[in-house]
Amino acid sequence: MTRPGGVWQNWARTERVRPQRVEYPTTVEAVRRSVRAAAARGIPVKAVGAGHSFTGIAVAPGVLLELDDLSGIVAVDRERSRVRMLAGTRLHQVPALLAPFGLAMANLGDIDRQSIAGAISTGTHGTGLRFGGIATQVVGAVLVTADGELLRIADDENPELLPAVAVGLGALGILVEVTLQCVPAFVLSALERPEPLDDVVADLDARGADADHFEFYWFPHTDVALTKTNTRLAADATTSPLSLLTRVVDDHLVGNGVHQAVCSLGRAAPPLVPTVNRLSAKVWGDRAFSDASHRVFATSRGVRFREMEYAVPREHLADAFRGMQRVVDENGWRVEFPVEVRVAAGDDLWMSTAHGRTTGYIAVHRYWRAPHEEYFAAVEEVMLDFGGRPHWGKLHTLDAAALRPRYPRFDDFTALRDRLDPDRLFRNPYLDRVLGE
Numbered sequence: 001m002t003r004p005g006g007v008w009q010n011w012a013r014t015e016r017v018r019p020q021r022v023e024y025p026t027t028v029e030a031v032r033r034s035v036r037a038a039a040a041r042g043i044p045v046k047a048v049g050a051g052h053s054f055t056g057i058a059v060a061p062g063v064l065l066e067l068d069d070l071s072g073i074v075a076v077d078r079e080r081s082r083v084r085m086l087a088g089t090r091l092h093q094v095p096a097l098l099a100p101f102g103l104a105m106a107n108l109g110d111i112d113r114q115s116i117a118g119a120i121s122t123g124t125h126g127t128g129l130r131f132g133g134i135a136t137q138v139v140g141a142v143l144v145t146a147d148g149e150l151l152r153i154a155d156d157e158n159p160e161l162l163p164a165v166a167v168g169l170g171a172l173g174i175l176v177e178v179t180l181q182c183v184p185a186f187v188l189s190a191l192e193r194p195e196p197l198d199d200v201v202a203d204l205d206a207r208g209a210d211a212d213h214f215e216f217y218w219f220p221h222t223d224v225a226l227t228k229t230n231t232r233l234a235a236d237a238t239t240s241p242l243s244l245l246t247r248v249v250d251d252h253l254v255g256n257g258v259h260q261a262v263c264s265l266g267r268a269a270p271p272l273v274p275t276v277n278r279l280s281a282k283v284w285g286d287r288a289f290s291d292a293s294h295r296v297f298a299t300s301r302g303v304r305f306r307e308m309e310y311a312v313p314r315e316h317l318a319d320a321f322r323g324m325q326r327v328v329d330e331n332g333w334r335v336e337f338p339v340e341v342r343v344a345a346g347d348d349l350w351m352s353t354a355h356g357r358t359t360g361y362i363a364v365h366r367y368w369r370a371p372h373e374e375y376f377a378a379v380e381e382v383m384l385d386f387g388g389r390p391h392w393g394k395l396h397t398l399d400a401a402a403l404r405p406r407y408p409r410f411d412d413f414t415a416l417r418d419r420l421d422p423d424r425l426f427r428n429p430y431l432d433r434v435l436g437e
Contacts, residue, residue, distance in 0.1 A: 105183075
């Protein structure tokens with residue numbers, strides 16, 4: 001978000017910049033004018049969404065385009081359940097926009113504050129072995145390229161570029177429209193419960209395969225996995241949603257208020273963290289309910305944190321998790337934030353962390369005021385040993401030389417970047433690092 005005084009900072013407070021200029025385009029044509037003007041002045045230009053990336057992928061030292069007003073539905077193809085949306089539309093706005101058409105997004109992550117463009121550009125994903133990341137739902141897009149022209153990608157127009165553009169990292173142009181392949185609205189039945197950690201990890205392959213959506217959280221220094229299993233039901237299925245009181249108590253009071261206190265206490269008195277984590281594992285996540293899909297997928301995150309997430313081949317997920325456990329134990333760190341473990345289908349998107357392989361994800365977090373560097377660096381080393389690929393929007397240390405062998409289509413992507421943006425109008429320090437200058 002851009003604050004008074006012209007300083008932009010992301011949600012996690014890991015990145016900040018004072019752009020040379022901030023613009024608020026309300027139309028596609030306004031974006032084109034902004035890009036052409038920036039190119040004429042030789043100033044780089046970047047669009048930002050919600051600022052929910054932990055990395056500097058959206059940092060705009062030159063012209064910053066705030067796309068909040070470029071929001072809403074452009075058109076609906078009822079026959080094919082496809083919806084064209086303006087790229088600044090926030091994910092939490094999408095369910096209400098789709099409701100009149102009886103549609104929903106096929107899968108979502110556990111945070112819905114991002115813009116649709118930001119979510120797909122960074123490879124945001126949910127969980128479920130039969131479901132890819134949000135970008136796999138993209139069947140069309142419109143980019144403003146470095147010359148201010150529109151590049152349209154659809155079934156009958158440049159379709160070969162879709163695998164590159166869907167997870168484009170903001171390096172190929174400014175996304176102004178996204179076409180989503182939606183599904184009929186559906187209900188999710190959710191079962192959240194604590195289980196013995198060793199049992200869950202030992203049976204991780206089967207747990208991921210048997211459920212529509214499965215994930216678990218682990219508080220370091222405990223032997224408990226907080227599992228979440230979601231089952232897809234028809235839209236007309238009987239629901240048992242959480243009551244307002246339960247939502248307030250579980251998600252806001254315990255999930256945010258108590259956890260904020262826990263994190264603050266852990267920072268002030270690190271030796272107390274194991275005891276506090278064991279208490280947290282006892283009070284979190286023991287409930288069953290059902291509701292419209294988006295109300296189950298996404299949760300409220302009120303406690304600010306830093307995050308690193310790595311994607312590993314699914315067959316290495318359990319071993320990578322155990323390796324991460326060993327790192328925590330051997331170093332004696334007192335980690336107050338849970339680790340999240342998810343699975344997802346493979347895809348053919350060039351820069352997707354799930355490219356070419358069914359994937360497991362391990363995300364580590366720290367309270368934003370706690371030091372994270374040593375913890376994240378050690379976990380990163382473990383993940384790299386298992387063929388890990390870092391989430392583009394979450395903290396990592398890799399550069400282009402380290403990333404190239406991890407992505408079979410890396411050189412194809414950079415070649416397309418050379419063609420669409422030869423003068424690097426859309427560059428920033430993060431893209432220089434991960435793609436090369």
